[in-house]
Amino acid sequence: MDKLIITGGNSLNGEIRISGAKNSALPILAATLLADTPVTIANLPHLHDITTMIELFGRMGVQPVIGEKLNVEVDASSIKTLVAPYELVKTMRASILVLGPMVARFGEAEVALPGGCAIGSRPVDLHLRGLEAMGAKITVEGGYIKAKAPAGGLRGAHYYFDTVSVTGTENVLMAATLAKGRSVIQNAAREPEVVDLANCLIAMGANIQGAGTDTITVEGVERLGGATYSVLPDRIETGSYLVAAAATRGRVKLKDTDPTILEAVLAKLEEAGAHIATGSNWIELDMKGNRPRAVNIRTAPYPAFPTDMQAQFISMNAVAEGTGTVVETIFENRFMHVHEMVRMGANIAIEGNAAIVTGVPSLKAAPVMATDLRASASLVIAALVAEGDTLIDRIYHIDRGYECIEEKFQLLGAKIRRTPK
Numbered sequence: 001m002d003k004l005i006i007t008g009g010n011s012l013n014g015e016i017r018i019s020g021a022k023n024s025a026l027p028i029l030a031a032t033l034l035a036d037t038p039v040t041i042a043n044l045p046h047l048h049d050i051t052t053m054i055e056l057f058g059r060m061g062v063q064p065v066i067g068e069k070l071n072v073e074v075d076a077s078s079i080k081t082l083v084a085p086y087e088l089v090k091t092m093r094a095s096i097l098v099l100g101p102m103v104a105r106f107g108e109a110e111v112a113l114p115g116g117c118a119i120g121s122r123p124v125d126l127h128l129r130g131l132e133a134m135g136a137k138i139t140v141e142g143g144y145i146k147a148k149a150p151a152g153g154l155r156g157a158h159y160y161f162d163t164v165s166v167t168g169t170e171n172v173l174m175a176a177t178l179a180k181g182r183s184v185i186q187n188a189a190r191e192p193e194v195v196d197l198a199n200c201l202i203a204m205g206a207n208i209q210g211a212g213t214d215t216i217t218v219e220g221v222e223r224l225g226g227a228t229y230s231v232l233p234d235r236i237e238t239g240s241y242l243v244a245a246a247a248t249r250g251r252v253k254l255k256d257t258d259p260t261i262l263e264a265v266l267a268k269l270e271e272a273g274a275h276i277a278t279g280s281n282w283i284e285l286d287m288k289g290n291r292p293r294a295v296n297i298r299t300a301p302y303p304a305f306p307t308d309m310q311a312q313f314i315s316m317n318a319v320a321e322g323t324g325t326v327v328e329t330i331f332e333n334r335f336m337h338v339h340e341m342v343r344m345g346a347n348i349a350i351e352g353n354a355a356i357v358t359g360v361p362s363l364k365a366a367p368v369m370a371t372d373l374r375a376s377a378s379l380v381i382a383a384l385v386a387e388g389d390t391l392i393d394r395i396y397h398i399d400r401g402y403e404c405i406e407e408k409f410q411l412l413g414a415k416i417r418r419t420p421k
C-alpha cells in the first residue's frame with residue numbers, strides 16, 4: 001500500500017494549476033446516461049473516483065472513449081445492464097448518482113445501497129423519497145435499491161428536501177429532466193457543483209431554472225442529446241493548497257481556478273492574516289512570512305463554509321497563534337484526523353461536534369494514518385509544518401480526490417515523495 005513521506009519545514013512558494021472538480025465531474029458523468037447521443041466532457045480530473053465511475057459504466061456496457069486533450073466521450077446508447085454492483089458502490093458512494101438518470105431514461109435501475117462511511121452514517125433516504133415523489137416504486141432487497149418508473153415514465157413532482165443534500169439534489173434534478181411535466185425541488189443544495197451539473201444538463205437540452213438557489217424548477221423534456229461540456233475548477237483542491245500555503249507561511253499562485261466559488265474560505269484565510277489577490281481565473285495567497293492566526297469555523301451548506309475544508313483548517317489552526325473552534329454541522333464523525341494530529345503534538349480538544357484547537361509553535365513528525373479524503377489532505381498539511389519526516393499511511397484516500405498531489409506540492413517546493421512499502 002502506497003505511503004507518503006513528507007519532510008516538513010519549507011514554506012510553500014510557486015505556481016500550480018487547479019484540476020477539474022471531482023464533485024462536478026462525477027454527477028456530470030452520471031448525467032451522460034440521460035443522453036441518446038454522445039456527450040463529451042472536458043477538464044475531467046485524473047482521479048481514482050473518476051476511474052471507478054468509468055469502470056461502473058464499463059460494467060453496464062457503456063465504454064467511455066478518451067479522445068484529444070484527454071476529453072472523455074460517453075455514448076450511453078450501448079447500455080446493456082442497469083445494475084451498479086456492490087463491489088464498486090462500496091468503494092465510492094457517489095455511484096448512487098447513476099440511480100436517477102437510469103430510472104428516468106430506462107425506466108428501472110438496481111444500485112447497491114451504500115453502507116456506512118468513515119465520516120458519518122450518510123443515508124440516501126432523501127434521494128429515494130425524491131424519486132418516489134416522481135412515481136418510482138422503490139424497494140430494498142439483498143442490499144440493493146430496486147427502482148422502477150411507472151408506465152409512461154417518471155412524472156414531474158414538487159419535492160422538499162428535509163436536509164440539504166448535494167448528491168440528493170443532483171439525483172432528483174437529473175431524474176426530473178426527463179420526467180413528464182414540471183418538477184420543483186425545494187431546499188435544494190446551492191453548491192457550485194449543482195450549478196455546474198445543471199449547466200451541463202441545459203447544454204444537453206434540459207429546461208432548468210433556479211440552479212444555485214434553494215428552489216430549482218425543471219420542465220421535463222422528451223429527450224436529451226449530445227453536448228460538449230467543460231467541468232468547473234475544483235474549489236476544494238484550490239482551498240487545500242491555499243491553506244497549505246497559509247500554514248507554511250508561504251506564497252502561492254493557483255491558476256485555472258475560480259475565486260467566486262470559495263468566498264467563505266478566502267474570507268477565513270484573510271482573517272488568518274493572508275494577503276489575497278484574485279483575477280478571473282487565479283488566486284494568489286501571500287503570508288509574507290507570518291504565522292497564521294487561529295480562526296473559528298462553522299461548516300454548513302454552500303455558500304457557508306464547506307465541510308470538505310474543515311480538516312485542512314484544523315491543521316492550520318494547529319500551528320497558528322491563538323485558539324480557534326471548528327464546529328462540524330454536516331457529518332457526525334468527521335474529526336478522525338484530529339487524533340492523528342494530536343500524535344504529532346497538536347493541542348486539540350473535541351467537545352461534541354466542536355474541535356477546540358490551540359496553536360503550538362510547531363508539530364513533530366510521526367507515522368499517521370489517513371482515514372478519508374479530506375482528512376488525508378489535512379495530514380499532508382500537518383506534515384508540511386512538522387519537524388522531521390512524517391509517514392502518511394493509507395493514502396489511497398488522497399488519490400480519490402487530489403490529482404498529482406506529490407507533483408503539485410513538489411512544484412511548490414515541498415519535500416514529498418511516495419513510497420510503495
Ligand code: EPU
Pocket residue numbers: 023026094120121122123124125126127128163164165166167168306307308330331332373374401
Ligand atoms: N443526508 C441524509 N439523507 C440523504 C442524504 C443526505 O440524511 O438522503 C444527510 C447526510 O447524512 C449529511 C447531510 O445530509 O449529514 C449532507 O450530506 P450530502 O447528501 O449533502 O452529502 P453527499 O451528497 O453525500 C457531497 C460531496 C461530499 C461533501 C458533501 C457535503 C459528492 C460526490 N460528495 O456528499 O464530498 O462532503 O456533499 O458538502 O459531491 C468529498 O469530496 O470529500 C466529500 C465527502
